Amino acid sequence: MTIGGITSTVSAPPIMAARQWLRGLSFSQDRPFIDVSQAAPTAPPPLAMRQAMSDMVLSHDDTHLYGPILGNADLRNALAQHWNRSYGCDASMENVAITSGCNQAFCAAIATLCVDGDDVILPAPWYFNHDMWLRMAGVKTQALICDKALLPDPERAALMIGPRTKAIILVSPNNPCGVEYPATLLRAFYDLCQSRGIALIVDETYKDFHSADGAPHDLMQDDRWGDTLITLYSFSKAYRLTGHRVGAVIASPAQIKHIEKFLDTVTICPAQLGQKAALWGLEHLQDWVASERRATLSKAKVMRDGFAPLSDHGWRLMGVGAYFAYVEHPMTHLGSKAAPAILQDQSVLGLPGTFFAPAEMSTAENHLRLAFANIDEKTIEILVDRLIQATLRLAPDAKGA
Structure with missing residues (x-):
């Protein structure tokens, strides 16, 4: 048997590739392992939710059965109402599809827009699973390289739109960069996509950790938003439900009908x-989610305020927000190999920028993504000190080292 289908067009999953660096390593008590590689909660859901879930398993027979392809009506309606409160729009359950995680939401959206040979515009640095799926779907990724502030330029994007361009994809707050796209920038991309007749896909996986107290954009206040906008969401981050794979697409009813075909073929229905x-969670945990948001924003402040000593050693904080800090390291002689070198030297696992960038983006060689949200504020301080020590040992000629 020859193995060489569409999966041969992509590299191994980056998180698993990084996990290979851990093989054969052991960590001492005086220098315990600090894992800032994965952008997801590592703690289980709050106890009250777990207790409710145990009752669902024991007492609700339909928990173990097939459900509607697009998800349960009560959840679709509740998410639509949540979106209306958050964005001042008028969505209904007909605008919502529940998916088996937000990655599947992205795959479903692309399946309704693109055929083999089409292209989409994806700002880089990008979320690697987006690029992986596009490659496997036969869709060309046009890399829109972000500026020094890690923001994509709509004027440059306009020049990239061709006859087979079907969508522009934005992630805000951004993974991997942590940057929150200003409402004016999101509006500029929306207006561009609307004028050119293509879709704007906005992945709001980390919306619950946005620093703005109000709505981060007003795109859905446009009565015709469904003609242009497709929004993706994840319950995993807000409610620590990563292992249960629950995401969503918010789009026009016409788009949702096409998404239903994809979901029926792939999973039949999301898990009950x-x-x-x-x-x-939507009905009982909004105060808890708010407290989680405050804690995450506090960690981001500790990361931002505590970065100055690293700056003195040649590091640069390029972006910080939501779960992430995106940084430039001074170990230029190591490039992307700095990540495994830091792991071996200081027991810290981050991800190299090359995991999030096209080959032509050479600057990514000297970038790292640090997912600080999974460690506490004291450990963030220890992380900064460990990175300084790594610089002193691995790049003694760096500025300030």
Whole structure:
């Protein structure tokens, strides 16, 4: 048997590739392992939710059965109402599809827009699973290289739109960079896509950790938003439901009908337990989510304020927000190999910028993504000190070292 299908067009999953660096390593008590590689909660859902979920498993027979392809009506309706409160729009359950995680939401959206040979515009640095799926779907990724502030330029994007361009994809707050796209920038991209007749896909996986107290954009206040905008969401981050795979697409009813075809073919329906937990979270955990947001924003402040000593050693904080800090390191002689070198030297696992960039983006060789949201504020301070020590040992000629 020859193995060489569409999966041969992409590299191994980056997180798993980084996990290979851990093989054979052991960590001492005086220098315990600090894992800032994965952008997802490592703690389980809050106890009250877990208790409710145990009752769902024991007492609700439909937890173990097939459900509607697009997800349970009560969850779709609850998410639509949540979106209306958050964005001042008038969405209904007909605008919502529940998916088996936000990655599947992205795959479903692309399946309704593109055929083999089409292209989409994706700002770089990018979320690697987006690029991986596009490659496997036969869709060309046009890399829109971000500026020094890690923001994409709509004027440059306009020049890239061709006859087979179907969408522009934005992630805000951004993964991997942590940057929150200003409302004016999101509006500029929306207006561009609307004028050119292509889709704007906005992945708001990390919206619950946005620093703005109000709505981060007003795109859905346009009565015709469904003609242009497709929004993706994840329950995983807000409610720590990563293992239950619950995401969503918010789009026009016409788009949702096409998404239903994709979901029926791939998973038939999202898992019942995860859906029930997500609904319970929407109904009971909004104060808890708000406290989680405050804690994450506080960690981001500690990361931002505590970065100055690293700057003195040649590091640069390029972006910080939501779960991430995106940084430039001074170990230019190591390039992307700095990540495994820092792991071996200081027991810190981050991800190299090359995981999030096209080959032509050579600057990514000297970038790292640090997912600080999974460690506490004291450990963030230890992380900074460890990175300084790594610089002194691995790049003694760096500025300030």
